[in-house]
Amino acid sequence: PSINVSKRQLQTLLQSDQHQTSVSTPLGNMMLEIQGDLELPRQWSEDQRFTTIDKEQLVRWGLLHIDPSRNNAILFVGRKQRLLGSLVKLDTPLGLIKFNQQDGIVEMQDIFYYKVLFKSRPLPIM
Amino acid sequence: DEIRIWVRYKEGFSDAVRKNVSWSSLWS
Amino acid sequence: SLNLHERLSIDRSFRLLHLTPELLEVLKDPNSKLQFKAAGNDEDDGDVVLCSREKTWLLRQKNHSNTTMLMHEFTSEQETPLETTFGLPSPMSDFAGFARTTFEYETKEVSGILNVESIPIHNGSSDFPPADGRDLPVKSMDDLLASSACSEKECLLQWGQLGGCVIKGYPCILSSDFLTKALHVTLMSAMAESLNFSRLRLGETFDAVNKDIDQESNPYTIDVIKTILEKYGEKVKDDDDCWQLNQKKVAVWYGIRALKKYASQSSIPPAEFLIKWKSTFPPYAPFDIEIEMLRGWFFRPTGSSLQYLPKNTLPSDIKERFMMLFKLQSQWDMDDIVPFVEELNSKGLKIDVFLMKYARKRRVGKKVIISSR
Numbered sequence: 001p002s003i004n005v006s007k008r009q010l011q012t013l014l015q016s017d018q019h020q021t022s023v024s025t026p027l028g029n030m031m032l033e034i035q036g037d038l039e040l041p042r043q044w045s046e047d048q049r050f051t052t053i054d055k056e057q058l059v060r061w062g063l064l065h066i067d068p069s070r071n072n073a074i075l076f077v078g079r080k081q082r083l084l085g086s087l088v089k090l091d092t093p094l095g096l097i098k099f100n101q102q103d104g105i106v107e108m109q110d111i112f113y114y115k116v117l118f119k120s121r122p123l124p125i126m
Numbered sequence: 127d128e129i130r131i132w133v134r135y136k137e138g139f140s141d142a143v144r145k146n147v148s149w150s151s152l153w154s
Numbered sequence: 155s156l157n158l159h160e161r162l163s164i165d166r167s168f169r170l171l172h173l174t175p176e177l178l179e180v181l182k183d184p185n186s187k188l189q190f191k192a193a194g195n196d197e198d199d200g201d202v203v204l205c206s207r208e209k210t211w212l213l214r215q216k217n218h219s220n221t222t223m224l225m226h227e228f229t230s231e232q233e234t235p236l237e238t239t240f241g242l243p244s245p246m247s248d249f250a251g252f253a254r255t256t257f258e259y260e261t262k263e264v265s266g267i268l269n270v271e272s273i274p275i276h277n278g279s280s281d282f283p284p285a286d287g288r289d290l291p292v293k294s295m296d297d298l299l300a301s302s303a304c305s306e307k308e309c310l311l312q313w314g315q316l317g318g319c320v321i322k323g324y325p326c327i328l329s330s331d332f333l334t335k336a337l338h339v340t341l342m343s344a345m346a347e348s349l350n351f352s353r354l355r356l357g358e359t360f361d362a363v364n365k366d367i368d369q370e371s372n373p374y375t376i377d378v379i380k381t382i383l384e385k386y387g388e389k390v391k392d393d394d395d396c397w398q399l400n401q402k403k404v405a406v407w408y409g410i411r412a413l414k415k416y417a418s419q420s421s422i423p424p425a426e427f428l429i430k431w432k433s434t435f436p437p438y439a440p441f442d443i444e445i446e447m448l449r450g451w452f453f454r455p456t457g458s459s460l461q462y463l464p465k466n467t468l469p470s471d472i473k474e475r476f477m478m479l480f481k482l483q484s485q486w487d488m489d490d491i492v493p494f495v496e497e498l499n500s501k502g503l504k505i506d507v508f509l510m511k512y513a514r515k516r517r518v519g520k521k522v523i524i525s526s527r
Binding site: 001002003004005007010011014015023024028029030031032033034035036037038040041042043044051053056057058059060061062063064065066075092093094095096097098099100101106108111112115 | 155156157158159160161162163167168169170171172173174177178181182184187188189190191192194195196204219220221222223224225226227228230231249250251258299300301
């Protein structure tokens with residue numbers, strides 16, 4: 001079997017030679033990585049942290065702060081944890097690809113050059 | 127607080143295993 | 155600061171793919187295309203590769219133990235309550251996680267392999283192809299390309315080398331016997347019409363072959379002639395319709411057939427073999443021949459005489475292959491033995507190093523002799 005990879009969404013990006021230089025890509029995507037399991041609720045709750053945007057149900061779980069001059073990052077998870085990390089340049093850029101089984105389409109939607117990485121043990125919130 | 131939002135930290139990081147990719151796994 | 159959210163229902167259809175500099179170049183070229191491919195059909199579940207028009211990359215899944223979240227910026231309709239406890243600037247944007255991944259696809263450039271598993275062998279008989287392509291699983295070159303884990307360029311190169319032919323749209327591979335006959339007829343006809351071996355045009359060559367042949371029973375269709383030119387020639391640069399005959403390739407093809415015919419049951423002295431080999435060519439054929447051209451197809455059971463030895467009769471295990479070769483011939487000239495074993499040098503070691511792993515090497519004058527350990 002064989003299927004084309006569409007790069008329609010990347011066109012303007014590739015043509016203009018723009019690429020990610022900070023926490024998110026020019027197309028608005030971000031890659032966040034944590035050394036551990038991130039437990040989040042999977043069911044709706046009547047709580048201010050739960051919202052609906054464009055028919056998607058979301059849970060707000062964290063707050064991220066980046067210090068661009070030093071590439072340091074702080075991540076607050078829930079109400080109790082604080083993680084220290086950094087903006088890391090990827091050794092090899094990563095293409096973000098969606099495999100849409102329903103429509104039989106494969107699309108490269110973005111390219112990540114950086115990720116925000118948290119590999120230290122979470123600290124309590126002081 | 128019944129809503130659990132929590133990072134369970136892992137001491138190490140492992141990524142040594144590599145395997146070929148099957149066609150069906152692209153779509154699952 | 156950024157508010158981080160995650161969707162309650164995660165999308166599992168996203169993947170992360172390593173983009174090497176070569177792959178990035180392909181992406182940036184507006185005329186290029188990339189395809190995910192695998193050998194066979196959907197159900198066969200072969201290994202997935204990524205192909206540009208010219209290259210093939212094998213996908214390797216690298217699992218990891220971290221949580222990776224892929225997020226997209228959005229505009230929140232709500233006024234998010236200020237989190238004043240942390241003493242940080244109030245959040246300015248919102249990101250929502252839409253996917254999580256626990257692996258990445260690495261990409262390793264490899265040689266693509268044409269999938270000829272279901273391609274029929276055609277010996278020139280008039281009953282190919284069957285009506286409507288009944289019983290032919292591969293019904294077109296497009297089908298063949300789609301079911302091969304191989305870039306188009308690599309596929310077509312291998313196809314030409316194999317003697318692949320497309321008859322009434324259906325791919326087939328010409329049998330050795332049919333290739334031999336078609337080559338012979340093509341050479342004779344080309345010489346009879348004084349065609350230039352360095353610039354053989356398909357149309358002219360076909361006309362030469364088909365002069366005076368009864369079209370009813372003629373197996374040498376234009377597709378067959380094209381296959382002959384592809385297999386035994388090289389396309390002339392910047393000319394889509396013109397081939398230069400590779401005289402060495404033709405000579406070797408005749409030589410292997412001659413070894414098979416005259417040196418299978420017993421060995422033959424080289425001088426006698428050269429005469430026999432020459433006799434198999436069309437009369438007045440201008441091809442130079444040397445025994446060394448057939449290295450990898452013969453061994454020397456006693457002294458200098460030659461005996462036919464096809465590689466497909468040898469063990470595929472490297473130790474056993476060396477054992478068999480030394481059983482047939484106790485000492486080998488290095489140049490004679492290398493073509494029999496180099497295909498098993500899977501790690502790509504320098505040939506000297508490779509040989510020394512399994513055999514003994516010593517110099518005798520200008521020659522390098524290989525024998526068993």
